[in-house]
Amino acid sequence: MITTNEQFENFIDDSDEWFADIELKVRDLGQEISEWRESRIRESAEPAWRRERERDVTGSGHLRERERKLAETEYPRGRNYGRTSAGRASAGRASAGRARPGPAAGPAWLIPEHEPLRPDDRTHALIDRGRRTSRPHRSRRSHRPRRGHKIVIGSAAGLVVLVIGAMIVLRKGPSWPPSVATVQTEITTACQNPNVAAEPSQVNFACGKDTSQILWVFALMTSNNNPGYADAKTGRKGLEPIAPAQGGQIAWSLNLHHPYDPLNPVDSLEVAARAINNIIGGATLTGANGKPAVQPGLESKPDNCARYTGSSAIISRAGFPGLCASPVTSQQGQGALVADVYQQWMPGAGSVAAQNVSVLFENAGNPGDPQVQAILKTLPKSGE
Numbered sequence: 001m002i003t004t005n006e007q008f009e010n011f012i013d014d015s016d017e018w019f020a021d022i023e024l025k026v027r028d029l030g031q032e033i034s035e036w037r038e039s040r041i042r043e044s045a046e047p048a049w050r051r052e053r054e055r056d057v058t059g060s061g062h063l064r065e066r067e068r069k070l071a072e073t074e075y076p077r078g079r080n081y082g083r084t085s086a087g088r089a090s091a092g093r094a095s096a097g098r099a100r101p102g103p104a105a106g107p108a109w110l111i112p113e114h115e116p117l118r119p120d121d122r123t124h125a126l127i128d129r130g131r132r133t134s135r136p137h138r139s140r141r142s143h144r145p146r147r148g149h150k151i152v153i154g155s156a157a158g159l160v161v162l163v164i165g166a167m168i169v170l171r172k173g174p175s176w177p178p179s180v181a182t183v184q185t186e187i188t189t190a191c192q193n194p195n196v197a198a199e200p201s202q203v204n205f206a207c208g209k210d211t212s213q214i215l216w217v218f219a220l221m222t223s224n225n226n227p228g229y230a231d232a233k234t235g236r237k238g239l240e241p242i243a244p245a246q247g248g249q250i251a252w253s254l255n256l257h258h259p260y261d262p263l264n265p266v267d268s269l270e271v272a273a274r275a276i277n278n279i280i281g282g283a284t285l286t287g288a289n290g291k292p293a294v295q296p297g298l299e300s301k302p303d304n305c306a307r308y309t310g311s312s313a314i315i316s317r318a319g320f321p322g323l324c325a326s327p328v329t330s331q332q333g334q335g336a337l338v339a340d341v342y343q344q345w346m347p348g349a350g351s352v353a354a355q356n357v358s359v360l361f362e363n364a365g366n367p368g369d370p371q372v373q374a375i376l377k378t379l380p381k382s383g384e
Helices: 002-045 048-074 085-090 119-129 147-170 179-190 213-223 244-252 265-281 302-309 331-345 351-362 370-376
Strands: 283-286 292-295 314-317 320-324
Touching: 179 213, 179 265, 213 265, 213 331, 213 351, 244 265, 265 331, 283 320, 292 320, 302 320, 302 331, 331 351, 351 370
Parallel strands: none
Antiparallel strands: 283 292, 314 320
């Protein structure tokens, strides 16, 4: 009975040592995995040439160390998972040589005798050796964005650029009042009448390709582009406000195929175009005695020509009003001419109003100009 108890106690002691050894193996394996992971991270961050040099220098020693650890793992020293008959008969727990069990029916063999390491010693060594702070594992692939990610990022950036560009291009900025577009269409129709040019000089500034904006600028400044405009004080009516009697006299020279109507926008524009051209280039009328009567225009004065063209030279012909020898082509010269025309078209208009008309004319393609925006806020309302 005593022998059986001793064998049972020896079996329990052997099992405790076996489980302790398993626990130490797991700890060692965890340490090895952690060190291997950190070494892989360091290799991925170091230059290739440095990794190759360290691999050449430490390769053989590292292999020997790995072989030693594998040998210890495979054949742990100082551990006994079973006892031979000789060992049970002669020794207890402090036996120098422990036996490892063989196959179920075969004999056990002895491991070479060495001083066994206690679990406490191995744990103490593990604590003394320490463990580096572990960092999240990152593969080499994580250091370099994959090609798919680059394509996605590039496409997103390109889309953002396109959207911003479209917003800039399509952004609605300052513009002329919507009524200007309507008047421009009506000007195209009115200027198809060849009789709007001055007689006999054929000056046609009002319907010129680059100067026809004078018509909608005048309409904007006088009636706010309202074809039904009527001024109770002066009696002027229409898109280009004019006294009906005066408008009728000018309309007679236009050879209209219908009675003149001052509230008809096209009729009003035709009359205004002919009047503006006459103001600039003058006119030749037949007097009561049947002889031609020449009425000079703005270009018939040398001083004006000097302001408009930079030259005071005048071309004079019998029966014709004088004209500037040089055409009025500069923006500054055209602006000065438009201001002078406005003061004659609208008797009583001051220099400020004339200058405002000149600014609008010169900035016909730039409604965002600060001066233009300030002038537009002072436009008269319909019926005023």
